[in-house]
Amino acid sequence: MANQTETIQKLSPAQLEEFYRQMVFIRRFEEKCNVAYRLGKIGGYMHTYVGMEATAVGFHAALKQNWDYVITAYRDHAQPMLMGSDPVAVMSEIMGRSGGLSRGKGGSMHIYDIEKGFFGGWGIVGGHNPLGAGLAFAAKYRGEDRVTLCYLGDGASNAGVFFETLNMVGLWDLPIIFLIENNEFAMGTRLEYHAADTELYKRGLPFGIESERIDGMDVLSVYDDATRIINKVRETSKPHLVEVMNYRFLGHGAADNDRVLYRSKEEEDAAKLRDPIVKLEKILEEQGIMDRAKMEAIDDELSEKVDEIYEAADASPFPDVSEVYDNVYSDIEPEKGH
Ligand SMILES: Cc1ncc(C[n+]2csc(CCOP(=O)(O)OP(=O)(O)O)c2C)c(N)n1
Numbered sequence: 001m002a003n004q005t006e007t008i009q010k011l012s013p014a015q016l017e018e019f020y021r022q023m024v025f026i027r028r029f030e031e032k033c034n035v036a037y038r039l040g041k042i043g044g045y046m047h048t049y050v051g052m053e054a055t056a057v058g059f060h061a062a063l064k065q066n067w068d069y070v071i072t073a074y075r076d077h078a079q080p081m082l083m084g085s086d087p088v089a090v091m092s093e094i095m096g097r098s099g100g101l102s103r104g105k106g107g108s109m110h111i112y113d114i115e116k117g118f119f120g121g122w123g124i125v126g127g128h129n130p131l132g133a134g135l136a137f138a139a140k141y142r143g144e145d146r147v148t149l150c151y152l153g154d155g156a157s158n159a160g161v162f163f164e165t166l167n168m169v170g171l172w173d174l175p176i177i178f179l180i181e182n183n184e185f186a187m188g189t190r191l192e193y194h195a196a197d198t199e200l201y202k203r204g205l206p207f208g209i210e211s212e213r214i215d216g217m218d219v220l221s222v223y224d225d226a227t228r229i230i231n232k233v234r235e236t237s238k239p240h241l242v243e244v245m246n247y248r249f250l251g252h253g254a255a256d257n258d259r260v261l262y263r264s265k266e267e268e269d270a271a272k273l274r275d276p277i278v279k280l281e282k283i284l285e286e287q288g289i290m291d292r293a294k295m296e297a298i299d300d301e302l303s304e305k306v307d308e309i310y311e312a313a314d315a316s317p318f319p320d321v322s323e324v325y326d327n328v329y330s331d332i333e334p335e336k337g338h
């Protein structure tokens with residue numbers, strides 16, 4: 001990890017502002033989704049990224065846009081938007097509308113944008129890890145220097161299929177990064193109750209995979225670590241595992257009553273002191289890059305933009321009943337894919 005001053009010097013004020021904008025935008029977008037869920041505008045399951053923004057913003061800034069591949073589980077609203085997907089199409093999908101990226105038939109957990117290199121959006125815990133390996137295998141087989149970024153949670157890192165996947169990528173030296181987001185919780189349980197060894201980065205070691213643990217609450221250090229890791233995987237075409245320490249501020253899903261089961265109010269309050277947006281605000285102010293008035297103006301502008309996105313999505317119709325069997329198994333559109 002480089003020191004903070006060095007990272008700030010490497011980045012232009014415009015890039016730093018972009019990090020801030022991306023994090024605030026994701027936070028406001030997710031909060032809007034939560035409100036819409038409570039109004040009955042969103043059905044099914046929905047999981048937000050509040051508190052974890054610095055991780056995706058830092059990693060995606062270091063990826064090659066429209067080239068590298070990304071795959072994740074069901075906490076999947078932020079990644080496609082960071083890859084250039086239309087936020088209205090993301091919101092429409094979350095709201096089950098025909099203008100959505102999966103034509104309104106996938107919902108919050110099944111967002112895809114293959115043209116941008118985003119391969120979902122998967123609801124089965126651990127189930128997408130071998131698919132990530134497949135993406136990396138395809139890139140290597142075709143001689144392309146694409147890197148695959150495969151997100152998974154601390155809970156998913158216990159899944160048998162994850163260990164099988166680590167074995168194969170270790171054996172075949174596939175250019176993939178497993179990004180374990182250790183947000184300290186699986187669904188209704190916390191890390192110490194579900195993992196025999198809570199140092200999750202060690203999961204890669206028996207398979208000869210270079211593995212490390214990094215801070216996920218400081219976007220500047222995430223960006224620095226991500227740049228180093230992504231460049232290395234691209235150059236060596238070998239796998240890497242990174243355990244990113246972050247924290248989810250809200251319940252597991254929109255309908256989850258988290259406090260009663262596995263965390264106290266005191267713990268939540270303490271965690272909020274590590275808020276990645278607040279952290280960046282302090283840095284930007286101390287370094288004289290942005291003052292509070294500008295931050296507030298950006299926040300207002302993005303909150304308004306999120307409201308407009310929501311209104312536009314809400315104007316999109318629900319899919320027609322006649323489409324119910326379309327795009328279920330076989331009628332995918334390969335010409336649109338990579
Ligand atoms: C195979 C399987 N088992 C159980 C579930 C139910 N489930 C949904 S999310 C989840 C917890 C996963 O936690 P983690 O991997 O840490 O991801 P996070 O929600 O923290 O992002 C569980 C057990 C599931 N979707 N799939």
Ligand SMILES: [Mg+2]
Pocket residue numbers: 153154155181182183184185186
């Ligand atoms: Mg988790």
